[in-house]
Structures are given as C-alpha cells and as structure tokens.
Amino acid sequence: MLLTKEDLFSMFRFVALLWQQNTLRLSEIDSRFGDGDHGVTIGKMAAMILSRLNERQDESVKDFIKSLGSGCLEIAGGSAGPLYGVLLEGLAGPLSDDDNEINAATLKAMFSSARSALFEITKARVGDKTLMDVLIPATEAAEKAPDDVLSILQAAAAAASLGLQETENQVSKFGRARNYGEKTLGTPDVGAVSTALLFKGFQCGAEEHIPQY
Amino acid sequence: MKMKKFINSPENLTKELLEGFAAAHRDLVTLKPGNMVVNNRLEKASRVTVVTLGGAGHEPALSGFVGEGMLDVSVVGDIFAAPGPITCVDAIKLADRGKGVLFVVLNHAGDMLAGDMAMKLAEKEGLHVAKVVTQEDVSNAPREHSDDRRGLVGCVPTFKIAGAAAAAGGSLEEVAAVARRFANNMATLAVAVRGATHPVTGITLDDPGEDEMEIGVGQHGEGGGGRQPMKSADETAEIMLNVLLDDLSIRAGEKVMLILNGAGATTLMELFIVYRRCEQLLKAKNVAIAANCVGEILTAQEQAGFQMFLARMDDELLRYWNAPCNTPYMKKVGSGTGHSGGTR
Numbered sequence: 428m429l430l431t432k433e434d435l436f437s438m439f440r441f442v443a444l445l446w447q448q449n450t451l452r453l454s455e456i457d458s459r460f461g462d463g464d465h466g467v468t469i470g471k472m473a474a475m476i477l478s479r480l481n482e483r484q485d486e487s488v489k490d491f492i493k494s495l496g497s498g499c500l501e502i503a504g505g506s507a508g509p510l511y512g513v514l515l516e517g518l519a520g521p522l523s524d525d526d527n528e529i530n531a532a533t534l535k536a537m538f539s540s541a542r543s544a545l546f547e548i549t550k551a552r553v554g555d556k557t558l559m560d561v562l563i564p565a566t567e568a569a570e571k572a573p574d575d576v577l578s579i580l581q582a583a584a585a586a587a588s589l590g591l592q593e594t595e596n597q598v599s600k601f602g603r604a605r606n607y608g609e610k611t612l613g614t615p616d617v618g619a620v621s622t623a624l625l626f627k628g629f630q631c632g633a634e635e636h637i638p639q640y
Numbered sequence: 641m642k643m644k645k646f647i648n649s650p651e652n653l654t655k656e657l658l659e660g661f662a663a664a665h666r667d668l669v670t671l672k673p674g675n676m677v678v679n680n681r682l683e684k685a686s687r688v689t690v691v692t693l694g695g696a697g698h699e700p701a702l703s704g705f706v707g708e709g710m711l712d713v714s715v716v717g718d719i720f721a722a723p724g725p726i727t728c729v730d731a732i733k734l735a736d737r738g739k740g741v742l743f744v745v746l747n748h749a750g751d752m753l754a755g756d757m758a759m760k761l762a763e764k765e766g767l768h769v770a771k772v773v774t775q776e777d778v779s780n781a782p783r784e785h786s787d788d789r790r791g792l793v794g795c796v797p798t799f800k801i802a803g804a805a806a807a808a809g810g811s812l813e814e815v816a817a818v819a820r821r822f823a824n825n826m827a828t829l830a831v832a833v834r835g836a837t838h839p840v841t842g843i844t845l846d847d848p849g850e851d852e853m854e855i856g857v858g859q860h861g862e863g864g865g866g867r868q869p870m871k872s873a874d875e876t877a878e879i880m881l882n883v884l885l886d887d888l889s890i891r892a893g894e895k896v897m898l899i900l901n902g903a904g905a906t907t908l909m910e911l912f913i914v915y916r917r918c919e920q921l922l923k924a925k926n927v928a929i930a931a932n933c934v935g936e937i938l939t940a941q942e943q944a945g946f947q948m949f950l951a952r953m954d955d956e957l958l959r960y961w962n963a964p965c966n967t968p969y970m971k972k973v974g975s976g977t978g979h980s981g982g983t984r
Contacts, residue, residue: 454841462720463838503717505750602749
C-alpha cells in the first residue's frame with residue numbers, strides 16, 4: 428500500500444484540526460511552567476497548514492511539505508516555530524521531486540530524517556522532558572514497524588502517546604520550565620503534547636482516507 | 641478573573657502596538673515588513689550595525705532602543721515569542737552596510753533556536769555576522785555554567801555599549817569583543833511579587849501568594865528561586881545586591897553600573913527607595929556607581945517586581961555608555977555626564 432498525495436493532504440489536515448481543537452489546553456499547560464502561549468503558536472501553525480492546503484496548486488509532495496516547514500520557520504512562535512519547521516523540512520528530506528506516492532520504506536526514511544534534522548538543532552534527548560520524548564520513540568517505532576504505511580503510522584502514534592505519558596514522570600531539562608525542576612513532575616511537557624497530536628493526526632488522517640480492512 | 645486591558649483583538653496585539661510605537665517615534669524609527677523596527681538613519685550608516693530579536697509585550701524593550709548609537713534593527717516576534725529565523729536573516733541583510741552585523745541574542749530557548757538557525761543561514765549566504773549572547777541571570781545557574789543563565793535586562797546596556805563601539809568605527813571583531821567583555825561582566829537578579837497576565841490568553845503566569853515574593857524569577861516571572869515572605873525595600877535590596885556583588889566578585893575600589901528595571905507594575909517610588917539603599921550599601925563597600933539607570937526598560941506586562949542589574953565597568957566601557965545616542969527610550973547627549981531619559 429502507498430500513501431497518495433491526497434492521503435498526505437488528509438494527514439496534514441487532521442494534524443491542523445487536532446492542533447486547533449487543543450490550543451486552549453496547550454496554553455493552559457504552558458502557563459504552569461512556561462510563558463503560556465504554546466497554544467497560540469500551535470494555532471498559528473494550524474491556520475498556516477489549512478491555508479496552504481486550500482491554496483495548493485499541483486506542487487510535488489516534497490515541495491508541499493517543505494512549504495509547511497518554511498511556513499513554520501516564518502511564524503513568530505518562540506522555540507516551537509524553528510522546531511516544527513525543522514521537523515517538517517526533515518520529513519521532506521528523503522523525497523524526490525517526482526515522489527507522488529510514498530511507500531513504507533520512504534515513510535520510515537522521512538521520520539528518520541526528521542529526527543536527524545532535530546538532532547542538529549537541539550541537544551534534548553529522551554528523558555529531558557521535551558518534544559523529543561515523543562519524536563524519538565515514535566520514530567523508532569516507525570522504523571521497527573512492518574512495511575505497511577498504516578502500520579507505521581499506527582505504531583508511531585502509539586509510541587508517541589506512551590512517550591508523552593512518560594514526560595509526566597520527568598523533570599524539565601530544557602526551556603523555561605527547566606528552572607522549576609521537580610515541580611514539573613506530574614505535568615506533561617507541552618511540546619510533547621503537541622508532537623503527540625502531530626503523530627495522532629498523521630494516523631487519523633491516513634486512516635480516514637485509506638479504507639481499512 | 642477577566643483580563644482588564646485596553647486591547648482590541650488578541651490576535652492583533654503585536655501589529656497594533658508596533659504601528660502605534662512607530663507612529664509615536666517616526667522621527668527615529670520606521671516599521672518595515674516582518675515586524676522589523678529600523679533606525680531611520682541606517683541607510684546613511686557606514687559602520688558595523690547592530691541587530692537583535694525578541695518577543696513583544698516587554699515594552700519599551702527591545703524596539704524602544706532602536707536609533708543612532710544603539711540598535712539598527714529590532715526583529716519583533718509576537719507576544720512573548722521570538723520571531724522566526726528566516727525573518728532574522730532578512731533583518732541581518734537589511735542592516736548590513738558592508739562593515740558586518742553584530743547580532744545580539746538573549747538566552748531564551750526560542751530566541752536562541754531562531755538566532756542559531758539565522759546564524760547558520762547567514763553564514764551560508766556569506767554574510768559577515770557575529771553573535772553575542774546576553775545571559776546574566778545569576779539565579780538559575782552558577783557563573784561557570786553561564787550558558788544556562790537566562791537573558792534579562794542586561795541586553796539593553798549591551799545594545800548601548802555595542803552601538804557606541806560601532807559608532808566609534810570599530811571593526812565587527814572589535815565591536816563584538818567589547819560587547820562580550822561587557823556581557824561577561826554583568827549580573828542580574830529579578831524579584832516578583834505579582835504575576836503577569838498573558839495578553840493573548842488572559843492566563844495569569846506564576847503569581848506569588850498574597851504575602852509572598854520570589855527572588856530569582858525569569859523575564860515573565862517564571863519561578864525557580866523559591867517563594868519567601870514579603871520583605872522591606874531595604875532588606876530586599878541588601879539580599880539581592882549581595883548576590884550580585886558575590887557573583888561578579890566586585891571588590892572595594894571598583895566601578896559599577898547599577899540598573900533597577902521595573903517589571904511593569906512596580907512604581908518608580910519603590911525603585912528609588914531600593915536604589916537609595918543600594919547606593920548606601922555600595923558606598924559602605926567603597927564601590928562607586930559610575931553609571932546607572934532607574935525605570936522601566938524591559939517589562940513583562942503588569943508583573944510587579946523589578947530586576948537589579950550590576951556590571952563591572954572600566955574607562956572604555958564608561959566612554960561607550962556615555963557616548964551619544966538617540967533612541968525612543970534612551971537618549972544621551974554625550975557631554976560626559978550624559979544625564980537624560982533617567983540614566984547616568
């Protein structure tokens with residue numbers, strides 16, 4: 428099975444919709460140990476994704492995903508802008524201009540590439556209570572999943588959800604929350620929440636669009 | 641509690657505040673696309689130029705210090721949020737007058753990510769840029785781990801020192817070296833008694849209890865230092881000043897710059913009472929206040945509290961501090977005494 432261009436658009440549409448539904452919750456979590464506006468930034472990114480979906484011409488999948496990445500890099504959104512911009516540009520990395528359908532191997536390579544791109548700009552790793560606590564296990568689960576695009580997206584979303592839960596047991600090591608130390612125990616990392624929504628959106632968007640048997 | 645602020649739509653705060661700011665100071669600055677506040681005399685400049693980036697909601701910082709002798713371009717993100725790296729590179733290009741660009745970045749996660757990516761992109765394009773990071777919050781990491789220290793009000797005097805060194809005709813390397821020397825010899829400690837309201841979401845950030853204060857907070861009042869019972873101005877001044885003197889190892893006979901920066905809802909009355917005590921304590925230690933500034937320069941909405949800033953000064957740094965500048969919120973005539981706009 429392959430992911431078609433329309434499947435990919437559906438995946439990004441679900442990400443944007445999930446993000447929009449959760450902006451208030453994200454800002455509320457961020458206000459505990461951050462500056463209270465992660466939901467505002469995520470809302471801007473969701474709006475940007477939806478407008479690019481509406482305005483899309485017949486650009487390649489690669490160019491479309493890259494344009495979402497540069498869209499995030501243009502948004503004034505604190506650390507989330509560069510992090511999601513690099514993540515999305517990383518996803519487009521392994522694609523070539525004529526890749527209009529994505530197979531399992533390419534999908535795995537896309538997630539691995541996003542992880543490598545983020546490794547270049549952040550020192551955060553598993554256990555530091557950041558979005559990397561979701562991205563790294565989700566990527567590893569995708570890499571280990573059977574060679575089937577839906578299985579890959581399901582495995583990634585499930586691992587993302589577990590990674591997110593783990594952040595509640597961690598002490599923040601990055602960002603403004605770091606200064607609160609052990610007080611951050613019991614609260615999930617807000618970047619991890621939005622990244623788990625990203626993987627959930629990918630899964631739901633593909634499932635919605637691809638008939639399941 | 642419902643947010644009580646004179647605003648229109650929360651989505652347009654940054655746009656509207658920048659429009660008003662640029663209109664009020666159109667003799668000095670111009671607002672350009674990408675939320676860039678630009679020195680009106682940039683085009684005539686033939687020197688190193690100075691660029692910074694940062695979130696809005698901290699007025700008058702950072703854009704209030706754009707003008708001759710300080711910043712050439714301030715790239716504004718959104719409320720409490722850094723601009724994107726691509727806009728920063730555009731600002732560096734706009735600022736470049738052929739002598740190189742000094743890029744001042746405050747140590748906050750978002751600012752640093754945008755700043756580091758902008759540096760990479762700028763280098764790829766062959767631009768001549770040097771980055772100076774201001775990281776002087778003594779509360780959240782020891783001096784040997786200054787990479788972890790948050791950037792507080794110290795960015796503002798750094799803009800002044802760098803801007804003056806640039807105006808004096810120094811090369812980019814020289815300007816960067818002076819700015820770094822100053823930045824490496826500064827220390828800030830912030831105290832909060834009431835939290836700020838995020839003007840977009842209406843959420844109150846980290847509000848100390850009724851009878852409490854917190855020493856060692858970040859720019860938005862975010863904690864870390866621990867709550868303690870409210871103390872008098874004199875007691876608070878003494879606690880904070882001693883931490884800063886220790887951190888910088890200031891000895892008798894040295895000269896310092898002292899800044900008391902109101903967070904937004906602390907009165908000038910209180911700042912002067914604290915300043916008075918600081919001067920008494922420094923005098924007793926035979927430390928001279930050679931430069932100062934008392935007022936609101938880097939705020940966080942209606943957060944109550946202040947930042948106390950101390951820096952070791954020498955004759956060269958004092959010359960740059962006293963050199964003329966003309967920006968909306970800092971003006972110096974350069975006669976050597978330089979009294980203007982509440983600064984010395």
